[in-house]
Amino acid sequence: MIDVAHLTKRYGRHTAVDDVSFRCEPGTVTGFLGPNGAGKSTTMRMICGLTPPSGGAATVGGRPYRELPNPGREVGVLLDASAQHAGRTGREALAVAAATMGVEHRRVAATLDLVGLNAVAAKRRVRAYSLGMRQRLGLAHALLGDPRVLILDEPANGLDPEGIFWMRGLLRDFADRGGTVLLSSHLLREVEAVADRLVVIGGGRIVAQGDKDELLAGGGTLVRARDAAALRGALHRAGLPVTEGTDGLLVRADAEAVGQAAADAGVALTELRPAGSGGLEQLFLTLTAGASTREAVR
Structure with missing residues (x-):
């Protein structure tokens, strides 16, 4: 161990x-x-x-x-x-x-x-x-x-x-x-x-x-809208971690929270679904969104 x-x-x-x-x-x-x-x-x-x-x-x-x-x-x-x-x-x-x-x-x-x-x-x-x-x-x-x-x-x-x-x-x-x-x-x-x-x-x-299996089942939410910039702004204002995915925005939050943030901002969504089907790669991108990828030089 x-x-x-x-x-x-x-x-x-x-x-x-x-x-x-x-x-x-x-x-x-x-x-x-x-x-x-x-x-x-x-x-x-x-x-x-x-x-x-x-x-x-x-x-x-x-x-x-x-x-x-x-x-x-x-x-x-x-x-x-x-x-x-x-x-x-x-x-x-x-x-x-x-x-x-x-x-x-x-x-x-x-x-x-x-x-x-x-x-x-x-x-x-x-x-x-x-x-x-x-x-x-x-x-x-x-x-x-x-x-x-x-x-x-x-x-x-x-x-x-x-x-x-x-x-x-x-x-x-x-x-x-x-x-x-x-x-x-x-x-x-x-x-x-x-x-x-x-x-x-x-x-x-x-x-x-x-x-x-548990982590991959809870890999966040994938969301899309015609006005992607407005959606991204609404999610940021709601304090929801967001990263760019291949099929839309990946959000480390459940679908209800994402949908509510979009509704509060008056953003019409074209897609809203669990992102778990994207596998480990998608989970990794969601979890490490915003983390520094620069090598530390000491």
Whole structure:
């Protein structure tokens, strides 16, 4: 289990993560979503003990990551696929990790095979790996110690469609066998296909979390009018969060509130319906409307 309680991280006057709390239960895949600069990577680094929090705490299996006696045997982490020794072969990189964790050497070949790196790839220097191959090697590192928990930041980055499909099956099988997965990704359709729960962060704060099906069922309201500018103004005056959708305006409010705001302003609507059918992409746009997408530079 991963338990995040009121995590906060400040860099001077800038608050990168603000009072973030959520839990990831065994047997589930939790999708951790947000625009660039929202605080996802910082939160994951704090969970893994790489960045000290300004406030709050995070535990894995009931203990802070830094207090785990042999963390690789309990938590598999992939935060940066490029953070690997470029001069070693794939097999050498895993062999060093296996020796460090006290894992039997035969696990190296088995794990390389599991992530789809064949004998030829295993003998190649990491500097010659494509991004997709580095992702597979990084995932092999995460799985090598047979952990109960996986914490993965953009693990499908650089994979081709076949590789993305393969990774989806791998993570689903890991969770179905009782494992816990925290998965951050910009590939929203893939997250929607594999996740059980969602945590959405925007501007450093949690804007929504819960069961995936429940969140997608309450994805807001889609509304259109002949006078789109007048409708947008009416919604803003009513204090309803609005973003541009492909088929109209997406409003993070129920249809009754949206219809009342339009009626009060005398705006005639041409369409008013629940927006839940748009899936995770539409929910994401609705929840993160107005959140800064600029990368923080420190």
